[in-house]
Amino acid sequence: MNESFTDISQIGEFGLIARLNEILQPYRDSLIVKGIGDDAAVYIPAEGKVQVVTTDALIEGIHFDLTYVSMRNLGWKSMVVNLSDLCAMLATPRYALITVAIPRKISVEMMENLYLGIKSACNEFNFALIGGDTTTTFGNMAISVTMIGEADKDIIPYRSGAKIGDYICVTGTLGLSYAGLKILLREKKKFLESEDKQNFKPNFEPFLKAIEKHLKPVPRFDIANKLKDLKVKVNSMIDISDGLSSDLLHICRQSNVGAEIYETSLPVDELVKKIAKDEFNEDYLPYVLNGGEDYELLFTVSESELKKLDPLYSDVKVIGRILDREQGIRLIREDKSEVDLEAGGWDHFKIKFEGR
Ligand SMILES: Nc1ncnc2c1ncn2[C@@H]1O[C@H](COP(=O)(O)OP(=O)(O)OP(=O)(O)O)[C@@H](O)[C@H]1O
Ligand SMILES: Cc1ncc(C[n+]2csc(CCOP(=O)(O)O)c2C)c(N)n1
Numbered sequence: 001m002n003e004s005f006t007d008i009s010q011i012g013e014f015g016l017i018a019r020l021n022e023i024l025q026p027y028r029d030s031l032i033v034k035g036i037g038d039d040a041a042v043y044i045p046a047e048g049k050v051q052v053v054t055t056d057a058l059i060e061g062i063h064f065d066l067t068y069v070s071m072r073n074l075g076w077k078s079m080v081v082n083l084s085d086l087c088a089m090l091a092t093p094r095y096a097l098i099t100v101a102i103p104r105k106i107s108v109e110m111m112e113n114l115y116l117g118i119k120s121a122c123n124e125f126n127f128a129l130i131g132g133d134t135t136t137t138f139g140n141m142a143i144s145v146t147m148i149g150e151a152d153k154d155i156i157p158y159r160s161g162a163k164i165g166d167y168i169c170v171t172g173t174l175g176l177s178y179a180g181l182k183i184l185l186r187e188k189k190k191f192l193e194s195e196d197k198q199n200f201k202p203n204f205e206p207f208l209k210a211i212e213k214h215l216k217p218v219p220r221f222d223i224a225n226k227l228k229d230l231k232v233k234v235n236s237m238i239d240i241s242d243g244l245s246s247d248l249l250h251i252c253r254q255s256n257v258g259a260e261i262y263e264t265s266l267p268v269d270e271l272v273k274k275i276a277k278d279e280f281n282e283d284y285l286p287y288v289l290n291g292g293e294d295y296e297l298l299f300t301v302s303e304s305e306l307k308k309l310d311p312l313y314s315d316v317k318v319i320g321r322i323l324d325r326e327q328g329i330r331l332i333r334e335d336k337s338e339v340d341l342e343a344g345g346w347d348h349f350k351i352k353f354e355g356r
């Protein structure tokens with residue numbers, strides 16, 4: 001790193017807030033009465049809409065590792081994990097609040113880069129960061145973001161809305177983020193074990209698509225907006241943060257239904273298969289079912305709506321059906337055998353994740 005390291009103590013908490021605020025400005029939104037600078041932010045809610053609020057944190061060591069993540073990507077991702085939750089409610093993002101706990105190893109320049117990542121998310125998805133809180137920590141870095149969006153009350157799809165007979169759909173492909181994380185952690189391990197750290201070159205090039213998906217995920221507003229434009233009635237929806245298996249189970253439990261998904265229909269990038277097999281000698285299926293952090297959308301629609309999804313055929317795949325609760329939640333394997341789908345995705349209190 002050839003960037004200079006200015007200790008935050010040189011400008012202090014309020015100097016830092018002023019510097020970070022400069023990065024975010026100007027942001028023009030006539031509905032913001034007061035942004036950063038007072039005891040609280042003030043905005044005028046849009047008429048005829050409901051407010052949709054979510055919060056999500058990223059913790060060093062749990063969600064990211066400063067040895068491989070850039071501060072810019074970290075800023076971006078801290079916004080995206082929240083944007084994706086709004087997206088899954090078919091809401092439009094408006095405002096964000098951020099709390100950062102900053103260890104002393106972080107410099108002013110690093111915080112500025114974090115905010116450049118935040119700013120690019122603000123620009124890309126058209127929302128403003130209107131406040132936050134800054135503290136230091138003797139422990140790991142922590143970032144907590146709260147995001148406020150707005151939506152048309154009548155079209156919000158809840159986790160509880162899946163109906164028997166619905167088609168289960170997923171956007172994009174699954175497993176890339178986890179595959180990227182596996183490569184990042186492997187190269188980190190190699191770096192730590194290498195004797196000549198100065199000249200260590202990580203082998204990232206063949207895996208960039210997966211690494212990028214992990215470090216710089218994109219919320220699927222493109223699809224959410226098309227679903228709205230095409231007036232598709234979405235019965236239930238969730239974004240895939242913990243992993244397909246766990247997130248589908250959330251829908252099933254809350255909707256009081258069962259489900260079947262077909263192994264042969266799961267959208268998988270060839271790179272996931274290649275990384276699992278060639279790099280780790282593993283089956284790729286757990287990457288797809290349990291990997292998480294793809295921030296794709298999982299949703300269900302009734303048969304009558306299916307035709308409306310035709311224009312989205314390259315980005316949305318049908319992977320299964322919603323069944324009666326008594327039929328359980330199962331995966332139909334390639335050989336037509338059936339297995340119960342377990343919640344194998346990320347659980348903060350059941351981490352048995354190797355490679356860290
Ligand atoms: N500590 C908590 N106190 C109160 N409510 C909580 C708490 N943690 C989560 N929730 C609520 O539980 C529900 C599910 O939260 P969860 O974090 O699983 O969803 P998510 O944000 O989509 O997942 P992810 O964190 O993986 O993105 C949400 O309504 C959330 O507000
Ligand atoms: C260093 C490191 N180790 C492991 C992971 C994997 N991981 C962490 S949290 C999470 C689920 C989403 O979190 P939440 O439910 O809090 O939104 C996943 C898949 C990572 N990203 N970085």
Ligand SMILES: [Mg+2]
Pocket residue numbers: 084085088238239240241
């Ligand atoms: Mg979510």
